[in-house]
Amino acid sequence: MRLRQFLLLTLLLLPAACAAEQPVQLSSAPPPLETGFLSADMVEVTLRDPQPVAIAALIDPAGRSFPAGRISYARESEAPSAGIPPQVELGAAGGSAGLDSAGIGVGFPVFGSAGPPAGTLVVSRFTIRIADMAAYRADWQKWKFHLTLGATKSNQRDIEFLGPPPPQ
Numbered sequence: 001m002r003l004r005q006f007l008l009l010t011l012l013l014l015p016a017a018c019a020a021e022q023p024v025q026l027s028s029a030p031p032p033l034e035t036g037f038l039s040a041d042m043v044e045v046t047l048r049d050p051q052p053v054a055i056a057a058l059i060d061p062a063g064r065s066f067p068a069g070r071i072s073y074a075r076e077s078e079a080p081s082a083g084i085p086p087q088v089e090l091g092a093a094g095g096s097a098g099l100d101s102a103g104i105g106v107g108f109p110v111f112g113s114a115g116p117p118a119g120t121l122v123v124s125r126f127t128i129r130i131a132d133m134a135a136y137r138a139d140w141q142k143w144k145f146h147l148t149l150g151a152t153k154s155n156q157r158d159i160e161f162l163g164p165p166p167p168q
Contacts, residue, residue: 035145035164041133043163046125048076051149053124054156058163060135061142068126076121137166 034046045068047053056068128145130136136143143163150156 037167040167041130042127044127046123048121048123049149050121052122052151053147053149055148056126057146058128059144059146061139066128068128071124071126074123076123140166
């Protein structure tokens with residue numbers, strides 16, 4: 001009797017085990033932050049965020065600030081998410097004595113779910129010239145970019161991140 005239950009369960013689970021899963025969709029959107037050297041002493045920074053960069057500066061380990069030049073802005077649309085598809089799952093549980101239980105489950109939402117709507121990002125781009133490249137090369141991991149995002153005082157926020165490694 002146990003063998004018959006096992007074979008029946010195997011026949012029920014076989015189509016689910018052989019079903020191809022949907023491939024993972026990799027985002028084609030660019031990363032939110034890009035940094036790199038345009039020349040031997042000129043760093044370019046591009047940030048994608050709902051808020052524009054209002055103020056940007058490079059801070060050395062001693063705390064001296066080197067402000068960015070002109071900041072340019074562009075708008076970029078985000079694609080909407082694909083959402084959550086309906087799911088059907090099969091399962092079984094057992095122990096050393098044999099099969100204890102089997103079941104079929106339906107993952108919610110039954111009719112799928114739409115993803116978040118498309119949004120708009122502000123692409124802020126600026127450059128900063130590094131006056132002392134020897135000092136930057138010596139301890140670039142201690143230098144940081146300080147950005148203030150937001151158009152008004154009520155919605156401003158500050159972020160910091162490391163600069164790129166110096167060019168060879």
